[in-house]
Amino acid sequence: MSDYIIKHNELTAEEFIHMWESVWGEGPSFEQTKLAMNNTLFRVSIFDGDKIVAMARVIGDMGLCYYIKDVVVLPEYQGKGIGRMLIDELLKFINEHGVPDTNIFVELCAMPDKIPFYEKFGFSANEAQRLRIMYHVD
Numbered sequence: 001m002s003d004y005i006i007k008h009n010e011l012t013a014e015e016f017i018h019m020w021e022s023v024w025g026e027g028p029s030f031e032q033t034k035l036a037m038n039n040t041l042f043r044v045s046i047f048d049g050d051k052i053v054a055m056a057r058v059i060g061d062m063g064l065c066y067y068i069k070d071v072v073v074l075p076e077y078q079g080k081g082i083g084r085m086l087i088d089e090l091l092k093f094i095n096e097h098g099v100p101d102t103n104i105f106v107e108l109c110a111m112p113d114k115i116p117f118y119e120k121f122g123f124s125a126n127e128a129q130r131l132r133i134m135y136h137v138d
């Protein structure tokens, strides 16, 4: 475990797309992803030597909204505690940057089979449903 290298705010658009495609199929466009990386509050990536094996990020406004997105561990590296390292890094960032001595909801969206993973960190589901639209930008 100690051999893994944790990097803050170095995740590139190319790495993001590579990691995305390792688990979810065809990734988003480079242009959209580059903009997303530039506007992300906190990016964490984990390396085994010079190979990226995990990524995650936090988006939000630093005050009232912290939202966890795109938590991915390469399939062959899953089940080794790397996902836990990612979430620990994200929560540490929020603890270091949130308004001291206040409570804030940290939110995310998870498929049902991933909920038990997040429950390990204290996350719980409420009755809200995720609504979305594939919106075309002219």
Ligand SMILES: CC(C)(COP(=O)(O)OP(=O)(O)OC[C@H]1O[C@@H](n2cnc3c(N)ncnc32)[C@H](O)[C@@H]1OP(=O)(O)O)[C@@H](O)C(=O)NCCC(=O)NCCS
Binding pocket: 023, 070, 071, 072, 073, 074, 077, 078, 079, 080, 081, 082, 083, 084, 085, 109, 110, 111, 113, 114, 115, 116, 117, 120
């Ligand atoms: C979900 C994911 C990030 C977990 O990463 P991981 O490196 O395999 O997780 P870890 O090895 O750090 O596991 C941490 C703990 O969660 C548990 N856990 C991990 N995935 C779990 C699952 N799907 N269901 C139940 N428990 C799970 C582990 O058993 C471990 O428990 P322990 O600490 O009590 O031993 C990883 O499976 C992944 O990248 N999946 C594909 C992408 C994805 O779906 N991401 C989530 C988007 S919402």
